[in-house]
Amino acid sequence: MIRTTLPPILEVHGLRKQFGNHVVLASVSLLVPRGSIVSVFGRSGTGKSVLLKCLAGLLKPDAGEVCFENGSVDVVRRRCSYLFQANALFDSLTAFENVALPLEQTTRLGRREIAQVARNALKSLGLDKFAEHFPAQMSGGMQKRLALARALVTQPELVLFDEPTAGLDPPARNAVFEMIVQYRRQFDFTAVVVTHDVPEALAASDRVALLEEGRIHFEGTPTEFAASGDCIVRSFGDNKVTLRNG
Amino acid sequence: MMRLLQAVGQSSLATVAGFGDFAMFVSQAVAAAPTTRRLGQRWIRAVHEQGVRCVFVVTIVALFTGLVLGLQGYYVLARFGSAGALGTFVSLTLTRELAPVLGALMIVGQAGSAIAAEIGIHRNSEQIDALTTMGIDPLGYLITPRLLAALIVFPILTMAFTLVGLAGGYLSGSLLLGLDSGVYWSGVHFAVRFADVRECLLKALVFGVVTIAICCHSGFTTHLRAGVSGSQAVSVSTTRAVVLASIATLAVDYLITSFLV
Numbered sequence: 001m002i003r004t005t006l007p008p009i010l011e012v013h014g015l016r017k018q019f020g021n022h023v024v025l026a027s028v029s030l031l032v033p034r035g036s037i038v039s040v041f042g043r044s045g046t047g048k049s050v051l052l053k054c055l056a057g058l059l060k061p062d063a064g065e066v067c068f069e070n071g072s073v074d075v076v077r078r079r080c081s082y083l084f085q086a087n088a089l090f091d092s093l094t095a096f097e098n099v100a101l102p103l104e105q106t107t108r109l110g111r112r113e114i115a116q117v118a119r120n121a122l123k124s125l126g127l128d129k130f131a132e133h134f135p136a137q138m139s140g141g142m143q144k145r146l147a148l149a150r151a152l153v154t155q156p157e158l159v160l161f162d163e164p165t166a167g168l169d170p171p172a173r174n175a176v177f178e179m180i181v182q183y184r185r186q187f188d189f190t191a192v193v194v195t196h197d198v199p200e201a202l203a204a205s206d207r208v209a210l211l212e213e214g215r216i217h218f219e220g221t222p223t224e225f226a227a228s229g230d231c232i233v234r235s236f237g238d239n240k241v242t243l244r245n246g
Numbered sequence: 247m248m249r250l251l252q253a254v255g256q257s258s259l260a261t262v263a264g265f266g267d268f269a270m271f272v273s274q275a276v277a278a279a280p281t282t283r284r285l286g287q288r289w290i291r292a293v294h295e296q297g298v299r300c301v302f303v304v305t306i307v308a309l310f311t312g313l314v315l316g317l318q319g320y321y322v323l324a325r326f327g328s329a330g331a332l333g334t335f336v337s338l339t340l341t342r343e344l345a346p347v348l349g350a351l352m353i354v355g356q357a358g359s360a361i362a363a364e365i366g367i368h369r370n371s372e373q374i375d376a377l378t379t380m381g382i383d384p385l386g387y388l389i390t391p392r393l394l395a396a397l398i399v400f401p402i403l404t405m406a407f408t409l410v411g412l413a414g415g416y417l418s419g420s421l422l423l424g425l426d427s428g429v430y431w432s433g434v435h436f437a438v439r440f441a442d443v444r445e446c447l448l449k450a451l452v453f454g455v456v457t458i459a460i461c462c463h464s465g466f467t468t469h470l471r472a473g474v475s476g477s478q479a480v481s482v483s484t485t486r487a488v489v490l491a492s493i494a495t496l497a498v499d500y501l502i503t504s505f506l507v
Contacts, residue, residue, distance in 0.1 A: 056379050082379035088372040102380040105283050105387065154380070 006033040007069075009158055009190045010055065015064035016214075017050055024050045026214030027064070032158075032207075037184060037191040039201035041236060042211035048194040049085070051211065052160050055192065056082045068158070080158035081151035085166050087143050089135040089150070095122060096131040099150050106154065121153040122146075124186070141172055145179065152187050161193040165200065173197050177204040198236045202226065210236070271385070271466070272459045275393055278386030285391060292395035296357040296458070300403060304352050308407040311344055312336065312414020319415070320423045332425055333433020336415035341442045345407040346400075346449035347499050350457055353403060354491040358461035361392060362487035365465025366480035374466070389462045393455060400454030401447050408446065445506050449499060456498055457491040464490065 010032040017025040024047035032038050042048045053059040055066055068079065089098050100118040103109055109117065122128045125145045135143050144164065151159055161180065165173040177200045184191055195201045202208065202222040210218040210225075210233060218225065218233050225233060279285065319335045365388055368374050377384045412434060420427045464487035471479040 053375075058375050058378060080379075082376070084372045084376060086371060088376035090368075090373055091371075102382065105382040106380065150380075 006035060008032055009034040009069055010192070011067045012051075012055070013065050013067070015051070015054055015066065016062045017047070017054060017059060018062055023214055025054070025061070028211070028214070028216055029064075030209055030216055030219065032190060032192055034157075034190055035184075035188065036206040037180065037193060037204060038207045038209065039193045039195055039205040040209045040211055041195065041198055041201070044196075046211045047214060048211055049162055052082070052162050052192065052194050056080065056160055058082075079156055080160060081154065081156040083147055083151050083159060083161045083164055085163045087135070087147040089143060089147055091135050094132050094134055095127055095138070095146050095149075098135070098146060099153050102150065102154050118153060121149045125149045125183075140168065141175065144168075144176060148179065148183065152183065152189070155187070156189055158190045158192070161191060161195075163194055163196065165195060165197050173200050177201065180204060267467075268459070268463055271389075271463050272393070272455075275385045275389040275459075275462070278383050279390050279394070282383065282386035282390055285386075285394075288387065288391035289394050292391040293399055295360070296353060296392070296395050297399040297403065299360075300353045300356045300399075301406070303356050304349055304403050304407055305410050307348060307352050308345070308410035309414045311348060311407075312340070312411035312416075313418045314414075315339055315344075315411065316415035316418030316420075317423070320419050320425060329425055330429045331433060332415065332419045333430040333435075334437035335433075336419070337412060337434040337438050338442065340408045340411040340415075341438055341446045343499070343503075345411060346404050346446055346453060347495060349404045349407040349450065350400065350453035350495045351492055353400065353454075354457050354461065354488055354495070358457055358491050359484050359488050361458065362461045362465040362484045363480055365462060366468035366483040369466060369468040370476060370480060384466075389459075389466070392458055392462055396454035396458040397451060400450040404446060404450035445502070448506075449502055452498055452502060453495050456494050460491045460494055461487040 008031040010030075012028055012030040012032075015025050015028040016023070028051055030038075030040075040048055040051065050059060054061045057066075090101065093101065096115075096118055099121050100114050103114045103117055107114075119128060119131065122131055125148060127142065127145055127149060130138060130142065130146075135146065138146065164180070165176045168176065177197075180191055180193065181204050183189075193201060193205070202225060205222055208218075208220065208222055208225050209216050212232055218228065218230060220228075228234065282288075315336045316332065319332050319339075320329055323329045323331055323335060365374075368388065374384045374388070377387055416427065416430055419425045420430045464483045465480075468479045468483040471482050474482050
């Protein structure tokens with residue numbers, strides 16, 4: 001487990017975001033320790049994805065700040081990757097081309113090096129045999145892995161997961177969280193996961209946060225979350241924690 | 247009365263804001279050119295998308311336009327005993343007006359609509375946001391190559407339109423109606439001056455940039471369509487792109503013609 005004493009890779013202070021008169025995030029503050037998996041829970045419409053988009057710089061907050069190891073949101077964008085709920089893969093590009101795209105556009109690597117790095121990324125996620133397949137020719141789980149391969153190919157320090165298990169059946173949900181844990185170890189990144197799947201996330205995460213009425217209502221370890229007597233925390237079901245090894 | 251004034255005011259402000267947004271969009275796409283990696287590859291793909299795909303429709307429309315011009319022109323000119331001026335009539339009509347305008351409308355219908363739909367789907371499926379999170383400028387990646395492609399595709403296809411149209415005029419005027427082919431082609435030869443070709447190419451260039459920019463902008467702002475979302479928003483964006491680009495073609499044509507005539 002990650003200790004809270006580890007230095008934070010990401011700090012969020014007093015983040016506020018509203019659309020028209022509707023305040024989605026009132027004042028969100030959150031610390032993400034380096035190397036940890038932090039899951040953010042919350043009911044539908046509480047602004048979890050809005051929070052993630054503010055972290056990634058896709059939405060500009062109305063107030064507050066996002067600091068990436070004392071850098072600005074522009075630094076976050078250069079050193080983080082974002083895994084979209086619907087994967088956001090380019091359907092006109094093959095799996096290989098999807099993974100090679102960020103390398104081609106943001107690095108000065110040569111063609112051979114890009115091909116090598118992209119093939120290694122596909123191989124490490126078990127997709128090397130599907131390099132020439134288009135996303136539409138792949139299963140939902142494979143598309144998720146392909147999106148993760150694309151997210152990891154630039155070796156980000158922080159990966160933001162927006163509901164990575166949405167629309168998947170329970171075994172597939174477990175597999176996705178196992179994949180996050182496994183690749184976190186392998187690639188040594190920090191993960192922020194927005195999800196509705198409380199049991200799976202509790203088992204996979206180092207820390208959890210509960211977003212309620214535009215604020216972080218609870219922040220702590222999965223064990224603390226499961227032991228909490230708070231009625232809102234308890235409303236998130238039978239939060240039995242099966243902590244993973246290591 | 248106040249409500250009416252308020253509505254007119256809001257609509258005017260929205261129109262001005264829309265023009266400003268469009269101008270920013272185009273200028274940022276142009277400014278992104280020097281920093282976009284592998285622009286050449288994307289440009290070649292865009293040239294194929296706008297050029298090669300449109301060759302067939304442009305050729306067919308040009309042929310029938312030339313045939314009709316030859317037919318109509320012959321009978322109208324024959325009334326005044328000037329059938330020999332058919333080559334002059336067909337060549338100047340095509341070079342100065344019909345080739346750039348009809349060519350642009352055909353490219354908008356074929357490639358512009360496809361561009362708006364494709365970019366709209368990119369927007370809907372968060373692929374544009376994905377580019378941003380990967381540190382790739384979506385304007386440089388999606389828009390810049392298409393604008394640059396329009397600079398070469400529209401003039402070339404307009405020239406092709408003119409040549410095929412002239413052949414169509416020859417087919418109907420000379421081969422079908424019996425006008426001497428030497429009279430027809432000498433009319434073409436002596437009528438078309440360098441200034442006419444320059445006007446034709448200038449129009450093609452301007453139409454290319456304006457119409458492709460409108461189609462790109464329409465697709466890029468699909469998420470901002472009021473009252474619709476998803477595939478319906480893509481549909482609205484595509485329709486909007488074709489309608490606005492067609493109107494813009496005719497409006498800009500009038501402006502350029504009024505300055506050059």
